[in-house]
Amino acid sequence: MIPRLGHIAFLNVLPLTYALAHGAAQGLDILRATPAQLNGRLEAKNLDVSGVSSITYARHADDLVLLPDVCIASDGDVRSVLLVSRVPAEEIGAQRVLLSDKSASSHALLKIILRRVYDAAPQYETRALTPEDPVPEGAAGALFIGDDALELYHHPPDGIYIYDLAREWKQMTGARMVFGIWAAARTFAAAHPAEMEMVHGRIAAAFECWDAVKDAAITEVLAHDGRFTRAQLTEYLGSAVVWQLDEATLAGLRLFYRYAAEDGLIAHEPAIEMAAFDVNPSL
Secondary structure (H helix, E strand, C coil): CEEEEEEEEEEHHHHHHHHHHHHCEEEHHHHHEEHHHHHHHHHCCCCEEEEEEHHHHHHCCCCCEEEEEEEECCCCCCCEEEEEEEHHHHHCCCCCCECCCCCHHEEEEEHHHHHHCCCEEEEECCCCCCECCCCCCCCCCEEHHHHHHHHHHHCCCCCCEEEEHHHHHHHHHHCCCEEEEEEEEHHHHHHHHHHHHHHHHHHHHHHHHHHHHHHHHHHHCCCCCCCCCCHHHHHHHHHHHEEECCCCHHHHHHHHHHHHHCCCCCCCCCCCCCCCCCCCCCC
């Protein structure tokens, strides 16, 4: 069988994007989409393995297993998950805040931060957003993720307050923030262990080999995307994004789930179950 792999269409997974474009896609059926779209496809069992929002696992842990070793996280400023606001966060209160329709984990993170840090209880609305009109009329603020957020970080509009939510999380908790994970349908993992291990191996290898191909991969991006400089992407993909799902990162993920459960954003804090492979079984 040909495994169906969901791939996040953001620069924060450029190591995997580059690997898939240079041979790693062989024998895979790949769907490229936003995290929110991939969440729905995996939940509906239209994908076997996918990069998804970390909150998706918490909401569907009975049906999913996590892939070890890999994630999309940060240990401080990430630059690509932002609250952009017309007013300081302290003044948001009960005003209207728009949420990107590309996201899921960041929705929960913003709600946790605004409630716990800024004592705010906004009226939330999920919709499509664009960097050209970051805070539409009638809203106090908006949540951006991915490449649109990175563009706003490097080209901030006049008169707009920008809050990096990974920095806010780090200041609040001292922990890493895990925005995305790779998960597999339990039925697929149980029925097709060889294919499961193959997919995991290709994903993990893409990030392990990043340093060797980083310059070439960034060059390919710059050839068709003029929003960023080489220095900006090198920094973003060198220190801002963390891809290793180690114990410190898992601790941050567990804390995120705990807060989300306490704040009523998920039904309960899930146990984290990893897919079993011969390598790194202790996770």
